[in-house]
Amino acid sequence: MNTLALIILIFFSGATLAYLSSLISNKLPGWVALLTTMTGTVLFYMSFQNEQALSFSIIGLNLEWALDNYTILFAHIIFGLGILASLYSVQYMQNKSQQGSFYANFLLSIGSMFGIIISKDFISFFIFWEIMTWSSFLIVVWNGIGFRKNGIWYMAMSAIGAYAMLTAIVLINSEIGTYSLQAFFNAVQENAIDNLMLVSILLLIGFAVKAALMPLHIWAPRAYSNTPASYTSVFSGALSKMGVFGMGLVLIRVFRFSGLQDNFDYALVSQFTSHVLAWLGGITAAIATLYALVQKDAKKLLAYSSIAQLGYIVIGLAIGTKLAVMSALFLAIMHAVFKGALFMAVGAVERQVGTTDMTKISGLIRRMPWTFFVTLVSIIALAGVPPLSGFVGKWMLYEALITNGNFFLVVVVFFSSTAAFLYSYRILFGLFLGQEEDDTAHVKEAPATMVIPMVILALFLIVTGTYPGIVFEPIAHGMEYLGFTDVTWNMTVLSNVWGDSVNLQYVSTTIGVAFMLALIFLTFKGRKGTRGVSTKDISTSGEIPLEHENLTFQLDFFKPFERAAAPLYKRSITKIYEDVANGLEALFDFTRKIYTGNGQTYAIYVVAFLVTLLIVVQNML
Amino acid sequence: MEGIGLKILGALLTTIMAFAVGMTYGGITRKLTARVQNRVGPTIWQNFIDLVKLQSKKTNIYHGVMGHFAPMWIITAAMTVLMFIPVLHPNSTWYSTWFPNLTFHGDLIFLLYMMVFGSLGMALGAGQTGNPNSAIGVTRGLSQMVGFEIPFVLALVALMVQYKTTSIQDIMAIQDQSGVWMMFSNPFSFLAALFASLGMFRYSPFDIVGAPAELASGPVSEFGGKYLGVMMTGGSIFAFIKLTLYVDLFMGGAYSIPELLIKTFALYMVPVFYGWVSPRYRTEQAIRYFWGWPTALGILGVIIAVW
Numbered sequence: 001m002n003t004l005a006l007i008i009l010i011f012f013s014g015a016t017l018a019y020l021s022s023l024i025s026n027k028l029p030g031w032v033a034l035l036t037t038m039t040g041t042v043l044f045y046m047s048f049q050n051e052q053a054l055s056f057s058i059i060g061l062n063l064e065w066a067l068d069n070y071t072i073l074f075a076h077i078i079f080g081l082g083i084l085a086s087l088y089s090v091q092y093m094q095n096k097s098q099q100g101s102f103y104a105n106f107l108l109s110i111g112s113m114f115g116i117i118i119s120k121d122f123i124s125f126f127i128f129w130e131i132m133t134w135s136s137f138l139i140v141v142w143n144g145i146g147f148r149k150n151g152i153w154y155m156a157m158s159a160i161g162a163y164a165m166l167t168a169i170v171l172i173n174s175e176i177g178t179y180s181l182q183a184f185f186n187a188v189q190e191n192a193i194d195n196l197m198l199v200s201i202l203l204l205i206g207f208a209v210k211a212a213l214m215p216l217h218i219w220a221p222r223a224y225s226n227t228p229a230s231y232t233s234v235f236s237g238a239l240s241k242m243g244v245f246g247m248g249l250v251l252i253r254v255f256r257f258s259g260l261q262d263n264f265d266y267a268l269v270s271q272f273t274s275h276v277l278a279w280l281g282g283i284t285a286a287i288a289t290l291y292a293l294v295q296k297d298a299k300k301l302l303a304y305s306s307i308a309q310l311g312y313i314v315i316g317l318a319i320g321t322k323l324a325v326m327s328a329l330f331l332a333i334m335h336a337v338f339k340g341a342l343f344m345a346v347g348a349v350e351r352q353v354g355t356t357d358m359t360k361i362s363g364l365i366r367r368m369p370w371t372f373f374v375t376l377v378s379i380i381a382l383a384g385v386p387p388l389s390g391f392v393g394k395w396m397l398y399e400a401l402i403t404n405g406n407f408f409l410v411v412v413v414f415f416s417s418t419a420a421f422l423y424s425y426r427i428l429f430g431l432f433l434g435q436e437e438d439d440t441a442h443v444k445e446a447p448a449t450m451v452i453p454m455v456i457l458a459l460f461l462i463v464t465g466t467y468p469g470i471v472f473e474p475i476a477h478g479m480e481y482l483g484f485t486d487v488t489w490n491m492t493v494l495s496n497v498w499g500d501s502v503n504l505q506y507v508s509t510t511i512g513v514a515f516m517l518a519l520i521f522l523t524f525k526g527r528k529g530t531r532g533v534s535t536k537d538i539s540t541s542g543e544i545p546l547e548h549e550n551l552t553f554q555l556d557f558f559k560p561f562e563r564a565a566a567p568l569y570k571r572s573i574t575k576i577y578e579d580v581a582n583g584l585e586a587l588f589d590f591t592r593k594i595y596t597g598n599g600q601t602y603a604i605y606v607v608a609f610l611v612t613l614l615i616v617v618q619n620m621l
Numbered sequence: 622m623e624g625i626g627l628k629i630l631g632a633l634l635t636t637i638m639a640f641a642v643g644m645t646y647g648g649i650t651r652k653l654t655a656r657v658q659n660r661v662g663p664t665i666w667q668n669f670i671d672l673v674k675l676q677s678k679k680t681n682i683y684h685g686v687m688g689h690f691a692p693m694w695i696i697t698a699a700m701t702v703l704m705f706i707p708v709l710h711p712n713s714t715w716y717s718t719w720f721p722n723l724t725f726h727g728d729l730i731f732l733l734y735m736m737v738f739g740s741l742g743m744a745l746g747a748g749q750t751g752n753p754n755s756a757i758g759v760t761r762g763l764s765q766m767v768g769f770e771i772p773f774v775l776a777l778v779a780l781m782v783q784y785k786t787t788s789i790q791d792i793m794a795i796q797d798q799s800g801v802w803m804m805f806s807n808p809f810s811f812l813a814a815l816f817a818s819l820g821m822f823r824y825s826p827f828d829i830v831g832a833p834a835e836l837a838s839g840p841v842s843e844f845g846g847k848y849l850g851v852m853m854t855g856g857s858i859f860a861f862i863k864l865t866l867y868v869d870l871f872m873g874g875a876y877s878i879p880e881l882l883i884k885t886f887a888l889y890m891v892p893v894f895y896g897w898v899s900p901r902y903r904t905e906q907a908i909r910y911f912w913g914w915p916t917a918l919g920i921l922g923v924i925i926a927v928w
Binding site: 363365366376380383384385386391394395398399402403405407408410411414415418419421422424425428429433434435436496498500501502507510511514515518519521522523525526529530531532533534535536537538539551552553557558560561563564565 | 686692697728757767779785787843847904
């Protein structure tokens, strides 16, 4: 049997099995899910280097599935994160009820994501896309909390995206008479599609919803923060990348390498669209960052930060130069890694302490040192500080923007990534630093099966910070599929088109040596006289706080910044949507006054119409 | 192998010089400030005396592992950045005979990020001490940083876009060829960067981060002894680095140590002088200040550079 079909089958039957097993015991589904993802992952990695393709037809529709280099790049994200998340999930979900439906949907969404990327025809693409949307929707509303608030926004936005995509697919089919992706790309090359721009924009809308691009992002903070952490890491890490996957195809394969750049009108529109998207990405990044830093809940903070990070990725894809696309794909992978790790870490805190509200907890560093380590590493990568891999992506993005002449966009990006330091510090301080509380004195580190996946992700960030070439290789192959030729990369040296470069090995060596020297000096000098004291043993203007007093500063953390940036906080997209909805409701109310459902009213309308008609006709005669 | 040894020696020499210059400038500033305020003031070597005192303390306390690490992060960042900035002009004889250090050809974007490394470590260390004043100071410092980074980045973007390079050495070479310093050829960008430097050095009116009377020195309030000593060392090196970066970018770099000292000292006096005549800003006022005229100048600089 074909491996691709087998993997899909394993995930879908695993989902059924997970649900059925929950009827026997609530503990079983977690293990079933782990076993399923392991089998699927092993099967994929055993066979992904071979050429794989499958085509069959159902009710007269030709479906094609195949692996290519671009697909493999995203498959790494899905399977890498999927297997770690399902390992993490076993203990994380331990004491929760209704695990059957959770794991069924968990497996369905991983399977359908793989289905999306291997689909080479629009029909299976769309079907898998909808399975992904529905399974993630069911997990968003899984805990039954805030169904209206969280679920409906997600469903409404996904519906908008799905309809846009469906319209595009129907349009394409009406023009070229087939659903094949390859036929579509060929038709684009031959300029055989009349309303290509409309089709592309509709497709982009569909993908932008999943990539949480402004103004279609409003579902994301609610949906991300309302799912169990083991799924959120997949949701934010991998599922949002499906939007990136699609955008890459449209923006690069269709816009950039369509061979239609000589066509003036077409070039103008496609460049305009790309620019609008790049700026939307920039604005998304800036605004989402501003909202992230005022959050009190760690999970919500990460949710907003995910939106911001996806903004950078969209910028890279929209700019579309070699370096920009490379940075976008690199950031996509790194975002999956560090955001996956961060959601897991926050999930560990949630499981051990019972809340992720940063105003309620503080000083967990001594209680949960491994979780802190993972959070610290991931945050450094997220903030883009060298020598971790986040810096590599940021550097490439900046250089791509500067060398391409997008100098104001680069300032917007810089603003949002500097402001990102604020929320980075917020989450580290909020959860782990500050004074230790008596309430959390009993808290222990999360179990090993939860810590190990997080630590693996953190180590990956450290290694790729010095040797990003490990990740550049699959990216370069993926970019060649998109249409770039001779994509060059180096194991440790980053360089731009102007010939400037940064040697990461020098950076990490210097940092390592300097750090070791300082460490030895500070640890061994006067070692006998050096002692650690509790966080309560401080001097505040000569006063010593009592044992039960907690002086940790948590409320209104960045109030001065909020005051300074107040105009930027004034408008909210959610409010605009709600205003539109209210306006529509008023319109419908008015319509209801006409269509009362009362037969007599309708009779009056008919009579009135006839009378009017009579008068008009008479006057005209 | 011998070459490497010489380079490491040069790197050490550079670090020591950076440290000595930074500390002395701090001492001179203390003295000058005192004279302006009609006090006698300490000697200009006071910073060295303080450092010796701090390092010879018999007891030291820390509040946890991040508190222990914070000074290391600062000094690590300072030394790393120093290795990526050409302290002297690479063509000068002083450079080849005295300071053949490990210059790795700094890239501006890299330096921008590397310079944050130390602040982040400091912030984490301060956070773990459990002193509320420290955390408050850190939030103010980070917020203020978002303020002054905008004009600073605008200034750098103008240079990078106009001369199509992100390397400091190239920018120095361009000034060599044209014979005109960037501060004259790109005056608006220079002004924007100069305004940003006011925030970087945290003298009045931007000293709310460690406001002594209000926050008990803010982030550093729980550090003492060898920890504070190392922080001071790192801070001094950083002061020198910022000045050298400005000299390299806008004043054509320096061919000899005296030249470097004159240029850096002149630059250093700008935030000091500005501080003498300014009262303290609140954080939001400081941010608004940087997002006002300095940013406008920066944008103007970029527009002219592209023109």
